[in-house]
Amino acid sequence: MDRVRWSALLMGWGKEPGPRYAQLAGALRDCIRDGQLRAGDALPAERRLAELLHLSRSTVVTAYDTLAGEGWVTRRQGSGTHVSPTAPRQAALLALRSPVPASTLSGEGQADLLDLTIAVPTLTPAHRVRLEQASAGAFADSAYYPLGLPELRVFLAGLYTREGLPTTPEQVIVTSGAQQAITLIAQTFLGRGDLALLETPTYFGAIDAFRAAGAELRGLRLGPEGVSPDSLHAALPLGPRLVFLTPTFQNPTGTVIPPRMRERLAALVTDAGLPTIEDDTLIDLGFGGTTAPRLSTFAPQGTVINVGSLSKLFWAGLRLGWLRAPTSLLPALVQAKTLADFGSALPSQVIALNLLRDLDTLREERRETVITARDTLVDLLRKHLPEWTFTPPPGGQFLWVQLPTRNATAFTHFAYRFGVRLFPGASMGTGELPDTSLRLPFTLPPEQLPEAVARLRAAWETFRERGPGERLA
Structure with a gap:
C-alpha cells in the first residue's frame, strides 16, 4: 500500500458526523466520485488501512461492505477490494499532497479546529491598515502586463542586484504566488516521463506540480547541511530535466546549505545545463546571524531560476510571487506565463510594490513575530511532549519533529478528532520516508x-494507550 498516497486521499476523512465506518465509506465514495479513484483501482487491504487510520479492522471491513452493497466497489476473496467497473467515471485527479485549507473541511463539531498544515502569517488589524494604505493607486491602470507591472519588475530586479545577483527587469516575471511560478517552470521544462530531482523531504506543492507535469520524481537525501553536491552529482547520469532546491531554511527541515556547497551545486547544474529552481520564499525569515548568498549568485547567468513571494513575509491573500530567470531560459517562461493568464492582478501588484518599498520594516516585524511563536512552541513541546524530538531551526517557520512511533500518519488522522489538523512528514517525501515525523509550523x-x-498532548496520550489499532469501531 502506498501510505503517502492514501494519507493524502483521506486527509480529513472523519469530518462528517456518524459512526466511523460510515465516515470512512463516505470519504472513499467521494474519492471515486471525484475521479481520484477510478474503475479497477485496488483499495488497501483492510488491516493495512486500519493501521494507517488507527481504526479497528472491523471498522474498515464494515466500510468496504457498505460500499460493496451500494455498488461502488467489488470484493472477492483472494483478490481484494476494487473500485467497481460501473462506478461513476470522472476525469482522473491527482491525490494532492498540498493540504486543503481547514476552512473548507470544518464540518459539524470542528468549528474550533486548529490547523497546523497551512503556514501563512495571520492577518492582524495592523496588517489591514497597512494594506489599505498600500492600496493607493491600485486601481489606476487597466492594461495587460503579462510579465508583471513594469515598476514592480524594476524594483525586484534592483533588489536582486543589491543582494549580489545582477538582474535586469526583463529577467523578472511576476506571478500569482510562488506556487504558480513553480508550476509554470515545471510545465515548461518537464514532459511526461522526464526525471525531476527534489530534496526529500521537500515542499509538497513542488511535488504536486512536478507530478502533474507527468514527471518521475527522485529524491535527494538531506543531511545536516541540506543536499550535498555529491548526491546531486551521483544523480546527473540519470538524465534529470529539472531540479528543485531550497538552500535557505529548507521546508520542512530548516537546513541551510553552506556557501562552499552552494558554489559546487551551482557549478554542477550550470555545467550540466540543468534548469534548477531555487526556492527563496523563506529567505527573509532568518533568526539572526549571516545568511549565505543565494545559490544563483555563484552562477548569475547559469541555469538557476529564483522563486520568491510575499506570502510568507506579509500576507498570502495577495497571491503575489515572482521568478528571476537567466536570460537563456526566459523565452519559454515568458510564453508560459502569457498563456497562463495575460498577467497577474494589477491591484495586488501595486499593493506589493508599495509594501516592498518598506521591505526592511516588513522583514523585521515578521522576524519578531516568528521568533516569538517559535520560542513559545519549542517551550510548550519540551514541557508537555518531551518524547518528541527536534532541533530548533535557524530560520523559516517550521519544526521538523520526530515522534517515537513508526506510524505518525495514523497519529495525524487520530489528532483530527481532538481538534488539531496535522500534516504527516512522510507525505513530504518523493518516495518512501520513515513514517516518524511531523511538520509543525509556528504560524498560529x-x-x-x-x-x-494541549490538544496534541491529549491526542498523543490516547494514541499511545490504544496501541497500533483502535479498539472501538
Missing part, C-alpha cells in the same frame, strides 16, 4: 499555541 497566533499543544 501565539495565544493559540498553548491550546494546540
